[in-house]
Amino acid sequence: MNWPAKISIVTAMTTALSGAPVILAASAHAATNRYEAESAPAVCDGAIASNHVGYSGSGFCDTNNTIGSAVQLTVNTAAAGTATLTIRYANGTTANRSADISVNGAMAQPGFGFEGTGAWTAWASKTLPLQLNAGTNTVRLAATTAGGLGNIDYLDVTTDGGGNSTIMQGADVSTLQRAADLGARYSYPNGTPGDPLDILKSAGVNYVRLRIWNNPRSGYNNKDKVLQYARTVKAKGLKLMVDFHYSDTWADPGKQYKPAAWAGHGISQLQTDVYDYTYDVCTSLKAQGTTPDSVQIGNEINTGMLWPDGRVVNNDFTDLSLLLKAGYNATKACNSSTQVIIHTARVESGARWFYDGIRAKGVQWDITALSYYCMWHGSLSNMASVISDMRSRYGKPVVIAETAYPFTSANADSTPNVVTSGCSGYDLTWQGQAAEFAAVQSTARNAGAIGVFYWEPTWYALPGNGWDPADINNSGDEWDNMAVFNWTGQLNPNIRWLP
Numbered sequence: 001m002n003w004p005a006k007i008s009i010v011t012a013m014t015t016a017l018s019g020a021p022v023i024l025a026a027s028a029h030a031a032t033n034r035y036e037a038e039s040a041p042a043v044c045d046g047a048i049a050s051n052h053v054g055y056s057g058s059g060f061c062d063t064n065n066t067i068g069s070a071v072q073l074t075v076n077t078a079a080a081g082t083a084t085l086t087i088r089y090a091n092g093t094t095a096n097r098s099a100d101i102s103v104n105g106a107m108a109q110p111g112f113g114f115e116g117t118g119a120w121t122a123w124a125s126k127t128l129p130l131q132l133n134a135g136t137n138t139v140r141l142a143a144t145t146a147g148g149l150g151n152i153d154y155l156d157v158t159t160d161g162g163g164n165s166t167i168m169q170g171a172d173v174s175t176l177q178r179a180a181d182l183g184a185r186y187s188y189p190n191g192t193p194g195d196p197l198d199i200l201k202s203a204g205v206n207y208v209r210l211r212i213w214n215n216p217r218s219g220y221n222n223k224d225k226v227l228q229y230a231r232t233v234k235a236k237g238l239k240l241m242v243d244f245h246y247s248d249t250w251a252d253p254g255k256q257y258k259p260a261a262w263a264g265h266g267i268s269q270l271q272t273d274v275y276d277y278t279y280d281v282c283t284s285l286k287a288q289g290t291t292p293d294s295v296q297i298g299n300e301i302n303t304g305m306l307w308p309d310g311r312v313v314n315n316d317f318t319d320l321s322l323l324l325k326a327g328y329n330a331t332k333a334c335n336s337s338t339q340v341i342i343h344t345a346r347v348e349s350g351a352r353w354f355y356d357g358i359r360a361k362g363v364q365w366d367i368t369a370l371s372y373y374c375m376w377h378g379s380l381s382n383m384a385s386v387i388s389d390m391r392s393r394y395g396k397p398v399v400i401a402e403t404a405y406p407f408t409s410a411n412a413d414s415t416p417n418v419v420t421s422g423c424s425g426y427d428l429t430w431q432g433q434a435a436e437f438a439a440v441q442s443t444a445r446n447a448g449a450i451g452v453f454y455w456e457p458t459w460y461a462l463p464g465n466g467w468d469p470a471d472i473n474n475s476g477d478e479w480d481n482m483a484v485f486n487w488t489g490q491l492n493p494n495i496r497w498l499p
Contacts, residue, residue: 070142071152077132084337085139086127091150092120099141099149103130106395111144111362120151127337128366131397131448168399168451169497170241171200172209175459177229178220178472182464186485189493196458196485197236203484204497208233209241209401209453211299212281214259215248216469223281230290239293241341241453242285243401244278244327246298246306249469253302253345256311267309267319274306275326282334294339296401297327300371302344302354312357321361328364343369343401347377347386355394367450368394369401372440374423380439384447391448398448402455403440404482407433412461412487415476433484434494441498454497457484 075083091097094116101109109128117124130139143149176196186196197208210229213221226242233240245251248259258265262273278295285292304311304320312320328340342365344354355368368390372383383400390398404419409428411417422428426436441452459465460483466475484492 066148067143067146069148070140071149072138072140075132075137075139077134077137083130083132084127085130086125087114087141087152088123088125089114089150089152090117090120090123091147092117092122093147094118095147097143097145097147097150099143101128102140102142103395104133104138106392107359108395109364110359111364112141114150117150131391131395131450166450167445167499168207168239168453169204169499170207170209170399170401170451170453171205171457171497172211172243172402172453172455173197173200173458174209174211174221174243175456175465177225177232178218178465179458179462182462184460184462184465184489186458186489187491189491191490196489197233197238199491200457200497201236201238203491203495204499205238206497207239207241207293207451207453209243211243211245213245213248213469214277215261217248218469218472220469220472223284226281227284227288227290230285230292231288234290240285240290241294241296242281242292243296243299243343244281246274246277251298251305252300256298256301256305256307258306258309262306265309267322270306270309271322271326274323275330278327278330279334282331282338286335291335292338294341294367295327295331296341296343296369297324297331297365298343300343300345300402302346302350312354315353315357317357317361321358321363324358324363324365339366341365341367341369341399341401343371345371345377345402347372347383351386351390352393355390359394366396368396368398370398371402372400372444373403373419374405374426374436374440375419375421380443383440384443387444387447387449397450399450400440400444400452403437403452404455404457404479405433405436405440406481407484407486407492408481410481412480413463413476415466415478417481418478419482428481430492430494434492434496437495438498445498452497454484456482457495459483460485460487460489 091114096116097114098111100107101112108130112128114126115124141149185193186199187193188199188202210226211221212223212226216222230240246259247257249257262270265273282292282295298305306323310320310323324342331338331340344351346354347370351370370386377383387398405426406419406422406428407430409420422432423436426432437454444452456479459477459479461477461480464473465477466472467478468475480487484495
């Protein structure tokens with residue numbers, strides 16, 4: 001998907017929700033390839049403004065000081081995909097304000113916050129990702145606080161241009177650092193040795209996911225190790241997602257154990273724990289020049305995290321929402337453009353229940369993430385239906401954060417494998433693995449997903465790189481038949497991450 005490098009709609013207009021919205025006509029700006037309001041004056045609160053705004057202008061739209069005052073703009077795109085909305089504003093007070101942000105009538109971000117700037121001459125910017133359709137899109141900001149939106153200088157919609165794919169062609173390589181320390185060898189399909197990240201890049205990977213545990217006994221996947229490997233990832237020109245488990249070990253739908261250091265903490269203290277830990281990791285990454293492009297607040301949190309306090313019981317999302325808000329706020333305080341992902345494994349059922357539940361509690365997030373393994377989560381068509389529903393229902397990009405498929409039913413070590421059989425239509429061979437992964441990618445993309453991550457493609461069996469962080473040396477590899485490298489580290493010649 002190749003989009004124009006940049007699309008801007010500058011200082012659109014405002015209207016009360018009770019009135020008919022006025023959509024600002026846009027014209028091309030030849031010098032910068034942006035769309036500006038230069039073919040007609042802007043409309044601000046129903047009045048013609050003589051000082052409509054361009055990037056070089058000094059005007060702004062002065063919105064109504066009421067709930068419901070709105071700014072609306074149109075964006076035209078050649079293809080569906082993600083974009084970043086930047087809002088430059090000033091409100092002249094120290095009080096915070098907020099707006100519901102929607103795309104084509106679907107809520108993209110409820111209660112999006114605008115911090116007080118303290119003076120009308122003090123301008124600030126906020127950003128968030130949007131999912132846009134091909135053709136004409138309507139982006140709307142409607143004030144939810146009595147102070148309105150204040151002054152809006154401009155709205156800017158930026159797509160990922162310059163030849164960089166907007167698609168997350170991802171790989172979770174969280175065991176790769178340990179493998180490298182143990183001397184694991186990797187090679188291209190023709191047998192030529194190479195760096196595993198370079199080999200993955202040659203197969204189409206542009207995004208790396210790393211899990212982080214608080215204090216695992218193994219000494220891997222902790223803060224220090226993630227900081228170290230983030231430098232390697234970014235040096236390769238790859239984007240970075242940090243997957244917070246908020247545990248000392250695996251967190252997934254069946255277990256969400258608190259880290260030992262937080263074991264006696266109740267929900268109030270856990271909010272502080274989540275905020276402080278998330279902020280500390282993010283700012284440490286930022287300080288060394290490896291700011292995460294995205295973070296997951298929890299891993300496969302189907303019924304909550306940090307059990308029992310953050311578990312959803314009797315459809316009550318209150319305590320979970322407090323933890324998710326803490327993680328979101330910490331991430332944005334660290335870096336406002338880092339995308340916050342909320343991830344469940346609910347492709348087969350319950351996705352609406354979960355995301356409706358957290359949305360009703362005012363939780364904000366940027367990307368909806370799902371897991372899909374055909375042996376557990378059903379048909380590709382069902383996955384497509386859920387992706388499409390999530391995208392339209394919440395107005396946010398959707399990503400498959402985990403998927404994988406076996407290339408054999410055999411086992412490389414004495415530890416039983418998690419998956420020993422495949423799915424109809426796909427053999428347990430190199431060809432079958434590649435065909436199933438291609439089908440997942442194309443089906444997800446056609447349904448509107450912005451990307452797919454293969455989970456642990458480099459984790460072939462190697463003594464000392466076991467699954468259990470409490471006994472990494474002896475626990476073995478339960479995933480060796482699901483990697484895309486064989487048991488001597490050679491890449492599946494058929495595997496591709498699709499652009």
